[in-house]
Amino acid sequence: MAGSNFVDYVKIFARSGHGGAGSAHFRREKFVAFGGPDGGDGGKGGSIILQGDRQYWTLIHLKYQRHQFAEDGECGSGARASGKNAKDIIIPVPLGTVAKRLVENEETGETEIVPVGEVTEHGEQLVLLQGGRGGLGNWHFKSATNQTPRYAQPGEEGDEGAFILELKVLADVGLVGFPNAGKSTLLSVVSAAKPKIANYAFTTLEPNLGIVEVRDGKSFVMADIPGIIEGAHEGKGLGTRFLRHIERNSVLLFMVPADSDNIKNDYEILLGELTQYNPELLDKQRLLAVTKCDMLDEELIEEMKADLPEGIPSVFISSVAGLNVQRLKDMLWSALQE
DSSP: OOTOOOOOOEEEEEEEOOOOOOOOOOBTTTBBBBOOOOOOOOOOOOOOEEEEEEEEOHHHHHHOOOEEOOOOOOOBBTBOOOOOOOOOEEEEEETEEEEEEEOOOOOTOOOOEEEEEEEOTTTTTEEEEEEOOOOOGGGOOOOHHHHHHHHOOOOOOOEEEEEEEEEOOOOOEEEEESSSSSSHHHHHHHHOOOOOOOOSTTTTOOOOEEEEESSSTTTTEEOOOOOOOTGGGTTTTGGGGTOOOOOOOTTTEEEEEETOOHHHHHHHHHHHHHHOOGGGGSSEEEEEEOOOOOTHHHHHHHHHHHOOOOTTOEEOBTTTTTHHHHHHHHHHHHHHOO
8 A cells, every 4th residue: 555645544643632730829909918718720631632634534634643742731820810721633534434442451451442522514523632630720729728729620631542543434225245346436436536447456546436417316335445355254365454444335236247257256255355345244235247248148137037146136237338337336326226
């Protein structure tokens, strides 16, 4: 992935700011010999916050900003003057970003990964670390029995920790297939996306998104995921790196080329890889497109239909010739409505 601008996994270290200390101050004015307590409160420390931003589609900006440190709140002062709150650090992230915290287990000493949350909408905020609260000044502690409290609260400490940020592409339809099954070609035909296309494995090294117009102004988002190979769930080929993107898709479109030795077998291998990665992927709607069918006649297509996997809607298409492309779009739209 050297030189790629698509980064979907990054580790950052963050620290929120300490709260400012409250002030233990007494009023000192001319002709007022014993002024009462007037120490102000400390300001709040800065928090570390993720914020969804639809202008971003990758985490590459955080690859070079792995340390995110917020400032401390200011201390309080006399005349009940409060210290200034520190600015929060707002980190823009693409929609579909998942945050996890790395926490050391005190008993075993091992590092555990704890889910924090995810950002799926524009403007949505997720607090990674709260800034420390400012301490109260001594005027809060004046009472009938203690007219001159010399105590003010210290500021609350901030927090720090390491986090993993993962991007899972948000798309309605995910394309699933072996390398060179025609996924990028289909996306380029049905949308304005311009993925790199060539006749060799792993041309696609990063997910490509396209908006597919169906009819009557209706549309959906399609994602071209890099090709899966047998053993991907164990890290072979491009491994599990891109399987996570499929978790977000509502409908999975399996694509197997017509010149495959065994379409049903290829489909079952693909399904097996997804199942072993995450069994919940079986709950998603599935369709099968047999691609590169421009050289087949109707008679051959009818013969091939008998060998297709059962229980999954299928269609024979040619992206280049436009064969059944509109029909496929309608089928995908119907599946999304279910």
